[in-house]
Amino acid sequence: MSQVTLVVGAGAIGLLTSYKLAKAGLNVILLEAGATGQESSWAGGGIVSPLYPWRYSPAVTALAHWSQAFYPSFGEQLHQESGIDPEVHATGLYWLDLEDETDALSWAQALNRPLSSVSIDSVEAAVPSLRKNYFQHALYMPGVANIRNPRLLQSLRAALLKLPNVQLREQCPVTGFIHENHRITGVETAQGKVFSERVILAAGAWSGQLLATLGLKIPVKPMKGQMILFKCAADFLPVMVMTKERYAIPRRDGHILIGSTLEDVGFDKTTTSEAQTSLLNSAVELLPELANAQIIKHWAGLRPGSPEGIPYIGPVPEYEGLWLNCGHFRNGLVLAPASCQLLTELVLQQPTSIDPSPYTTAGRIEFC
Known part of the structure; x- marks a missing residue:
């Protein structure tokens, strides 16, 4: 069993890490x-873009651009393999009344991204459910998808689970690492x-605790x-829209997600009436007809917050055999x-598709 790679955490990062390593x-x-994919990955909105990509560092942008190009064909591949x-729903995305619109357009021009200023009249025509005569400015990026x-x-x-070289062990919490002379040789579990x-640590918000x-x-x-969820007609919202740090995401079947709050409250996943009211107000500000729609679900998740949202990807120099793929924050x-x-x-030990240096763990980890 020594020639096994252990991946800790079966969210999107852990699942896809396992998939790629097994395919190799x-x-x-x-x-x-717990159960596969029931934490942050399940709780998010699934927009295949940072919410405000121009506000992030080039390190985040490099990963985002690579991934955005990958998702459409990968979605088809997964559909074929899994049934x-x-x-993957490419709708495009409108940003409304941005304070940093000039910065956004400068970023798009510098990186040759298809972001442009559009008239509010054209937005209201494209999104009939949008509040009328309320928003003043808009930017639009075509092709942005949600998954x-x-x-x-x-x-x-x-x-x-169809791959013969993969084992999935759920309800199997890792409690610590097995190590000798700063060499990781496995993990302690329940x-x-x-x-x-x-060992590859991809445990999201719990990664710091394990380290x-x-x-x-x-x-x-x-x-x-x-976040909160509504069910509307399939054509109620044809495109994603954002304003004041809040977004509305349409699914193909008419489900509309409204999100999200950002709260520093530790590992508390309790939903609150205050957050629900705030999210509902944001929903109605964007799409007035939602005032009469029933909230069919309200939930909370825990994002793995990290400085500037730059993840940790690579080996841990302090412990041979330990690798990280964590700290992706909202993305x-x-x-x-x-x-x-x-x-x-x-x-x-292959040539890398992306420069690994911004994500290295070296110099970014401290001893307690």
Whole structure:
């Protein structure tokens, strides 16, 4: 069993890391504390773009651009392999009344991204459900997709389970690492010890807690986000819209997601009436007809917050055999394909598709 790669955490990052490593021929055991894909990856909106891409560092932009180009064909591939359609839904995205519109347009011009200023009249014509005579300015980027993240997670899980060199162990929380002379040889779990050649930590908001058992400290912490869901006619909202840090995301069947809050409250996933009221007000500000629609679901998830949202991807110099793929903050689904591709290339010692230096763990980890 020593020639096994252990992946800790079966969210989007852990699932896709396992998938890519297994496709490359490695034997993989994926360990999940609860059920697959039930934390941050499930709780997010699934927009295949950072919410405000021009506000991020080039490190985040590089991963996002690679992933955006990858998702459409990958969605089709997963559908064929698993029988479950992740529903990559390219609708485009409107940003309304941005304070930093000039910065956004400058960013788009510098990086040759298809972002442009459009008239409010054209937005109101394209989105009949939008509040009329209210917004003043708009930017539009065509081709921006959203992915139905619960279905993506189901599809990835099903595709993984068809691979002969993958084991998935759910309800198997990792409690610590097995190590000798700063060499990681496996993990301690609620079901006993599991030995491996390497361990890849992809445990989202819980990654910092697990690293602390080794005396290591990274600034990855939980940041709660709450969302609400409506069910409308399939043609109610044909495109994604954003204003004042809030967004409306249409699914193909008429479900409309409104999100999200950003709360620094530790590992508390409790939903609150205050957040629901705030989200409902944002929904009605954008789409007045939602005032008469029933909220059919309200939930919360814990994002893995990190400085500037730059993830940790690569080996941990302090412990041979330990690797990280964590700290993606609000952009785990957006950045997952590129992050997992990069990690796989590093593990296999292949040329990398993306410069790995911004994501290195060296110099970004402290001893407790």
